[in-house]
Amino acid sequence: MDRNDSQHIDYEGFSFDAFDEARRPDPEVTGFDQVVEAALSRRGFLGVLAYGSGAAAMGLGTGMGMGMGSLLSSVSAEAATSRFAFKPIPIATDFTVHVPEGYTWRVLARWGDPLFSDAVAFDHATGGDAATSNRVFGENTDGMELFAIGNRQVIAVNHEYVNPKLNLPKNEDGKPMSAEDVRKLQNLQGVTVMEVAESEGGWNIVVDSPLNRRIDHNTEMRLSGPAAGHDLLKTAADPAGTSSLGTFNNCGAGKTPWGTYLTCEENFNGYFGSTDETVALPDDFKRYGIDAKSVYSYEKFDERFDLSKHLNEPYRAGYIVEIDPADPASTPVKRTALGRFKHENAATALARDGRVVVYLGDDERGEFLYKFVSAGIYTPGGDTSTLLDEGMLHVARFAEDGSGEWIALTPEATGMTAAEIAILTRVAASKVGATTMDRPEWVAVNPVAIEAYCALTNNSRRGVKPNAGGDETPVGGPNPRAENKYGQIVRWYPDGDDHAATGFTWDLFVMAGNPTVHEDAYAGSENVNEGNMFNSPDGMMFDTTGLLWIQTDGDDDNEGDFAGQGNNQMLAGDPATGRIERFLTGPNGSEVTGLTWSADRRTMFVGIQHPKAPFPDGEGTLGRSSIIAVKRDDNLPLG
Ligand code: FEO
Ligand code: CA
Ligand code: CA
Ligand code: CA
Numbered sequence: 302m303d304r305n306d307s308q309h310i311d312y313e314g315f316s317f318d319a320f321d322e323a324r325r326p327d328p329e330v331t332g333f334d335q336v337v338e339a340a341l342s343r344r345g346f347l348g349v350l351a352y353g354s355g356a357a358a359m360g361l362g363t364g365m366g367m368g369m370g371s372l373l374s375s376v377s378a379e380a381a382t383s384r385f386a387f388k389p390i391p392i393a394t395d396f397t398v399h400v401p402e403g404y405t406w407r408v409l410a411r412w413g414d415p416l417f418s419d420a421v422a423f424d425h426a427t428g429g430d431a432a433t434s435n436r437v438f439g440e441n442t443d444g445m446e447l448f449a450i451g452n453r454q455v456i457a458v459n460h461e462y463v464n465p466k467l468n469l470p471k472n473e474d475g476k477p478m479s480a481e482d483v484r485k486l487q488n489l490q491g492v493t494v495m496e497v498a499e500s501e502g503g504w505n506i507v508v509d510s511p512l513n514r515r516i517d518h519n520t521e522m523r524l525s526g527p528a529a530g531h532d533l534l535k536t537a538a539d540p541a542g543t544s545s546l547g548t549f550n551n552c553g554a555g556k557t558p559w560g561t562y563l564t565c566e567e568n569f570n571g572y573f574g575s576t577d578e579t580v581a582l583p584d585d586f587k588r589y590g591i592d593a594k595s596v597y598s599y600e601k602f603d604e605r606f607d608l609s610k611h612l613n614e615p616y617r618a619g620y621i622v623e624i625d626p627a628d629p630a631s632t633p634v635k636r637t638a639l640g641r642f643k644h645e646n647a648a649t650a651l652a653r654d655g656r657v658v659v660y661l662g663d664d665e666r667g668e669f670l671y672k673f674v675s676a677g678i679y680t681p682g683g684d685t686s687t688l689l690d691e692g693m694l695h696v697a698r699f700a701e702d703g704s705g706e707w708i709a710l711t712p713e714a715t716g717m718t719a720a721e722i723a724i725l726t727r728v729a730a731s732k733v734g735a736t737t738m739d740r741p742e743w744v745a746v747n748p749v750a751i752e753a754y755c756a757l758t759n760n761s762r763r764g765v766k767p768n769a770g771g772d773e774t775p776v777g778g779p780n781p782r783a784e785n786k787y788g789q790i791v792r793w794y795p796d797g798d799d800h801a802a803t804g805f806t807w808d809l810f811v812m813a814g815n816p817t818v819h820e821d822a823y824a825g826s827e828n829v830n831e832g833n834m835f836n837s838p839d840g841m842m843f844d845t846t847g848l849l850w851i852q853t854d855g856d857d858d859n860e861g862d863f864a865g866q867g868n869n870q871m872l873a874g875d876p877a878t879g880r881i882e883r884f885l886t887g888p889n890g891s892e893v894t895g896l897t898w899s900a901d902r903r904t905m906f907v908g909i910q911h912p913k914a915p916f917p918d919g920e921g922t923l924g925r926s927s928i929i930a931v932k933r934d935d936n937l938p939l940g
Pocket of ligand 2: 461854892894910
């Protein structure tokens with residue numbers, strides 16, 4: 302199941318995807334011919350690129366299952382194996398986590414675990430205490446980062462959305478029936494900042510640490526950057542348009558060089574609805590999927606989310622939010638200069654001259670990949686307060702010949718003001734001819750080479766139907782397959798080895814697929830085989846050695862097109878050889894998302910989102926999203 306905008310909610314008996322599909326049905330599926338044509342042209346182009354530069358020559362896995370064998374043989378056997386310190390594991394279809402021989406996992410934190418001693422211990426009958434629901438570890442763990450603050454280790458982690466049937470198990474279908482129910486759901490989302498510590502028994506939350514904090518759907522935020530104070534951001538409660546409440550649908554994450562956490566607002570549209578179905582909504586709401594029908598029914602009990610009363614509230618969500626984990630009293634800042642869309646994550650890099658570069662994916666079928674470049678320069682210890690407010694947002698255009706361009710979203714290029722570009726970013730990007738992508742999920746920046754990767758998770762409508770109000774989505778470039786059910790990972794090499802450059806070259810690191818079911822482009826690229834196959838790459842992080850960790854959020858029914866792929870999983874990929882091996886499998890029904898390491902790199906923290914019972918507490922319990930700690934039995938570093 303496609304869990305990105307599905308929210309994993311049985312909404313009126315559907316996943317969000319199926320629900321959305323029912324509301325906006327697809328036309329007839331396009332032909333198989335398109336796939337073959339794209340595959341062939343892609344192969345030809347890769348052949349050229351592969352000889353073009355050393356970096357591109359590493360793109361071994363990109364041959365669409367043909368023609369790249371001679372390049373593979375140029376990599377020595379030792380080089381191809383030395384990067385993987387583990388023995389790859391097979392797929393799993395069961396309800397627990399598996400890691401390789403010589404590694405052990407253990408739960409660190411579960412939805413409902415107290416962060417403070419005044420929180421009530423989790424009760425499986427009630428889905429947790431409502432009154433203290435913002436004093437516990439929240440629901441649906443997602444992106445996270447670990448910060449070493451003094452001698453403390455602090456994890457900042459997102460709680461993306463809720464599973465109301467689990468959170469309100471006494472309510473029919475989990476539907477909120479009161480303001481208290483809504484408040485409980487609001488409390489369980491947002492961000493947790495928590496100190497963690499390792500003892501003999503393993504890692505635990507440091508309950509009552511002075512750095513522990515919950516940020517939820519009612520936490521005060523400051524709006525900064527070009528959109529702050531714009532008329533569209535003004536509401537009755539905030540006539541200045543500079544202060545809002547809550548951060549929403551916090552998906553992936555990022556970390557700045559100065560030690561702050563970036564949380565990314567993704568499917569914020571689902572929180573807004575209207576008690577008056579006839580309400581007139583602005584045209585631009587369509588492009589963002591905002592309509593009178595909400596996913597969570599907040600509007601029935603909390604009028605801030607009722608579009609018939611507060612039409613501007615959705616303009617105050619969909620941003621990157623910066624949080625200082627070292628100061629629990631600090632006000633999170635919505636950095637509007639980084640644009641408003643369905644933000645997946647925020648991967649930072651430094652340009653050669655010290656400007657800050659933030660890569661940003663907009664996870665929607667046929668939306669875009671972005672890059673922010675700061676105006677100011679980062680200097681350690683210097684003022685960083687406006688680095689993410691002043692700068693230029695760019696959007697990616699990929700050419701068929703393997704080149705690409707970051708197009709600046711200037712007022713001149715878009716005919717929009719800087720504030721309008723920040724608020725209606727999708728509209729601005731459409732005006733400059735950006736490339737519609739197969740749902741950009743996480744971007745990861747390689748710390749040991751000047752290159753970046755983006756997971757394009759899948760796109761059932763590639764070549765079929767654009768996003769509402771969006772651009773056509775022709776098959777080609779980094780999105781080479783129609784009816785793309787498996788996904789791919791694109792990477793780019795900035796010109797001049799500078800992340801601030803406007804030009805780049807690109808190739809595909811992998812095209813996921815199923816070589817046991819298909820013989821065409823859907824078999825996947827050459828670095829996909831029966832032993833390592835997967836679908837729907839989503840979370841991605843590099844470790845310090847330059848190994849790329851890939852997490853999946855895909856179909857785990859292990860049947861048909863997905864036969865032999867098992868549960869969602871985490872794999873490691875070697876940029877130099879294209880080799881990919883499976884490291885971890887999640888419980889059936891869960892997504893593996895979120896990854897960070899302890900300060901000594903001897904523990905890897907991995908997020909297990911929306912597992913079904915009996916994970917993690919056993920039969921007769923509720924499934925609880927969890928962060929697990931993975932260690933080597935010999936306690937050596939793992940990344
Ligand atoms: Fe929240 Fe696109 O995943
Ligand atoms: Ca998810
Ligand atoms: Ca996803
Ligand atoms: Ca994701």
